[in-house]
Amino acid sequence: SRSEGNTRVYETLHYGSFIGELGGLCQEKNTATILTAIDELRKAGYTIAQEHIRIGFGQVCKLTGLRGRWQQVGMSPTIICDTGHNTGGISYIADQLRGIQADKLHIVIGMVNDKDIHSVLRQLPQCATYYFTKANVKRALDEHTLQTLAKEAGLRGTSWPDVRSAFQAARQSSTKKDLIFVGGSTFIVADFLAFYHPEQA
Template sequence: MTRTLDEWLAYQERVNVRSIELGLDRVGQVWRQMGAAAPARRVITVGGTNGKGSTVAMLEAMLAAAGFRVGCYTSPHLLHYRERVRIEGADASDEALVASFERIEAARGEIPLTYFEFGTLAALDLFARADLDVAVLEVGLGGRLDAVNMVDADVAVITTVDLDHMDWLGPDRDSIGVEKAGIAREGHPAIVGETDPPAGLLDGLGRIGASVERAGIDFFVEHLAEGWRWRHRDGTTLVLPNPALAAPVQFANAATAIATVHALQGVDPALAQADLPVMAATGVRLARVAARLQSLGGDPALIVDVGHNPQAARALAEWLDAHRGGRVHAVYGALSDKDVGGVIRALGERIDHWHLAGLEHDTPRGLSARVLAGQLALALPNARHDTHGNVGEALAAARAAAQPGDRVLAFGSFFVAAAVLAESSGHDSA
């Protein structure tokens, strides 16, 4: 009897007792048993601590603007699992995903796979059947041992490196950078999107023998009175509109995406014929990603963001500093492996009132509001706050407390963003 998509996803959560199991041996063996077909004629792999989703969206928009057939694999999803696999701008259907999971199940035999590995194999399988020009693969965790690293990237992208997932990737930026460098390949371009990358990342890329291009060294962002300028050390210069995505950090993500397309043009004759200025301008103008400082309107305004680590919180703080207004009411929830204190300290006094949402009923990794309150008391002893059993209750309380001209900022875990978007749209997440 054929399983539905929801039944398949529930099965995948049971079939391997470990929700995370890094390593390429098991998933690589299944992929080879499925034929290991190339997902596209060219592959871009995007890793990094923050900025991956936005960079993927800009790459997708830029390449599609030139008429290329593009597939994107991202995670996690917000409202529905189908969001993880996009082919030519459309989410994969339930039927296509189910058929792919059936092929994976037939190939794996007794080999255990994680939920993420099932999804990665499904994306690669569906892409290989779609006759794509470019596949853009977002790394799930780290890089070197992440399932997407089965596929050799024509261009590897490392957006940023900061402290997150330290239980898996190491205790500092250098060790995390080494793990993220592992998605690069010898002789192929590796685009580094931050101007101050850790030595571990650069050393790792050097040992691999990648052709490294760095923000601030090989390509540059220059702000203008109207718009901005992207410039490459080879003399290529583009004057562009501001990114549609709101945060100041999106200029860096846009610059990184443009550098990636520019590098790919150097290795692909078909892409070399494309009009880079048109691709870049279209991409930064059209790219959208849910829950990246997404405004849901209203007064008080409701803004939702997936910022869940200190680096992302610093970007939120920069945006709040640049967009001053009324009081800020935060709806915040977090998972147990996150640096809650670091997030709180990064935002500091910019938050007037914290509405702490428990996530322990959403996921085994979710923190209760009581634990969050303890972390808040340590980081900001005088912070005003209330605790709530879930995101819905926290959001309702924040809206009730906010006055016209104030803002409600819902952020932290993807579970927070998903609940807020689902409430706003009237849909359930899955």
């Protein structure tokens, strides 16, 4: 597959070319799994037409209500959120962030306290400015604790008591050519999308 804007274009042997609405790097493996499952379902007698595949991949967010998977919600600056929260998910996110052209990278991040926090933090880009925060859930890791752990991993930034204030600080520090990423936890993205409404592209 290849990235095309905020989507992925898949060139497949058995299913032709189609566009996947989800643009995250992790979708390459997810798509391979789904196509394998489709093969098995077809063998079991289910009718799944090429058009079903094209529509399913191309409109997955609209059809399912899925939000927060490498979702671009703003431009000038570019604003992206992703719910990836473990070492596997963060490795894809970190690689994708490193590949985006932006003057500066701002990362609004919070985590829950039952994840492998040290491994996640070690994967994140050191060149970014961080806005450490916490989601409005009991399992949320305190933003000051997260900031201390991040500092040990070479990450620098400030701490904020909630996602809204952290995002507002990132927005105020950004120029039109910057990138703001919001993530680290599904709960962080949920809090963010509760108050931030995607801009029309």
